[in-house]
Amino acid sequence: MDLYAVFGNPISQSKSPFIHTLFARQTQQELSYTAKEPADDGFVEALANFWQQGGKGCNVTAPFKEQAFKAAQQHTERALLAGAVNTLKLTDDGLILGDNTDGAGLVADLIANFGELKDLRVLLLGAGGAARGVIRPLLDEQVSELVIVNRTVAKAEALAERFSEFGKISSSSFEDLSGQFDIVINSTSAGLKGQLPPLKAELIQANTCCYDMTYSADVTAFNAWASEQGAAKVVDGLGMLVGQAAESFAVWRGIRPGSRQVLRELRRNLSR
Numbered sequence: 001m002d003l004y005a006v007f008g009n010p011i012s013q014s015k016s017p018f019i020h021t022l023f024a025r026q027t028q029q030e031l032s033y034t035a036k037e038p039a040d041d042g043f044v045e046a047l048a049n050f051w052q053q054g055g056k057g058c059n060v061t062a063p064f065k066e067q068a069f070k071a072a073q074q075h076t077e078r079a080l081l082a083g084a085v086n087t088l089k090l091t092d093d094g095l096i097l098g099d100n101t102d103g104a105g106l107v108a109d110l111i112a113n114f115g116e117l118k119d120l121r122v123l124l125l126g127a128g129g130a131a132r133g134v135i136r137p138l139l140d141e142q143v144s145e146l147v148i149v150n151r152t153v154a155k156a157e158a159l160a161e162r163f164s165e166f167g168k169i170s171s172s173s174f175e176d177l178s179g180q181f182d183i184v185i186n187s188t189s190a191g192l193k194g195q196l197p198p199l200k201a202e203l204i205q206a207n208t209c210c211y212d213m214t215y216s217a218d219v220t221a222f223n224a225w226a227s228e229q230g231a232a233k234v235v236d237g238l239g240m241l242v243g244q245a246a247e248s249f250a251v252w253r254g255i256r257p258g259s260r261q262v263l264r265e266l267r268r269n270l271s272r
């Protein structure tokens with residue numbers, strides 16, 4: 001039986017074992033996928049043990065994505081650009097390949113919910129690890145402009161500079177932000193602390209679609225706020241979670257599972 005796992009801390013609430021077990025069933029692959037919770041300073045050792053036990057690949061989530069990047073011996077281009085790894089794979093040559101599938105997961109879910117992104121003006125709230133991983137995939141969809149806004153403005157500026165060769169991208173503070181956006185993506189962790197990013201209400205127009213990378217059984221705080229401002233549609237990040245998992249599964253197994261049915265089951269499971 002091929003061994004896969006997800007590493008994170010905390011990990012008990014992780015949906016990844018549920019998702020990958022459904023993917024394996026759907027694609028008739030025989031594999032085991034478990035959750036592992038190393039201590040904050042125990043990731044490297046836990047990962048080494050995993051490979052020794054015959055592990056074929058793993059997902060990595062907070063707070064270990066940067067350590068996973070360092071642990072990889074080869075990187076995909078999207079992992080190099082993100083500077084973080086959420087997927088590790090043991091290659092046929094016995095090397096550890098680091099990949100980042102978060103952006104592919106987000107883009108697939110945005111398109112599934114809002115349609116093609118080409119020529120749309122997109123606002124990205126936040127400039128942390130999640131934001132970094134999704135910028136290149138968003139620019140690859142030929143959005144007309146991607147604006148990054150962050151509480152610590154210097155971080156948004158650095159990202160806009162770093163990705164400027166891949167498309168039209170700019171940065172702003174929350175105070176200076178203006179204009180209209182087709183899609184607003186919340187990649188801040190404000191919601192995890194029951195807070196909202198300080199976005200001006202007038203930035204949400206009747207045709208604005210909002211996407212919150214955070215997800216919960218109930219409507220997220222950001223999406224509740226966006227709906228109150230009259231947003232056309234609001235979607236949470238559960239589909240991104242399933243999308244990045246599907247992409248990881250394809251990296252490991254060479255077969256792409258379908259997301260829709262798994263997302264439905266996960267949503268049902270979440271609200272129980």
Ligand code: NDP
Nearest residue numbers: 126127128129130151152188189190195197213237240241
């Ligand atoms: P980081 O800690 O790397 O970044 C956090 C970001 O949120 C920073 O830009 C920070 O701004 C901003 N922020 C935090 N609190 C506030 C606040 N009160 N007001 C405004 N901005 C705030 O986290 P990640 O980027 O790794 O994750 C961000 C979110 O995305 C999390 O909720 C995570 O669960 C979610 N996520 C979802 C995924 C999915 O599959 N659905 C995948 C990955 C992440 P500053 O720089 O000023 O501190």
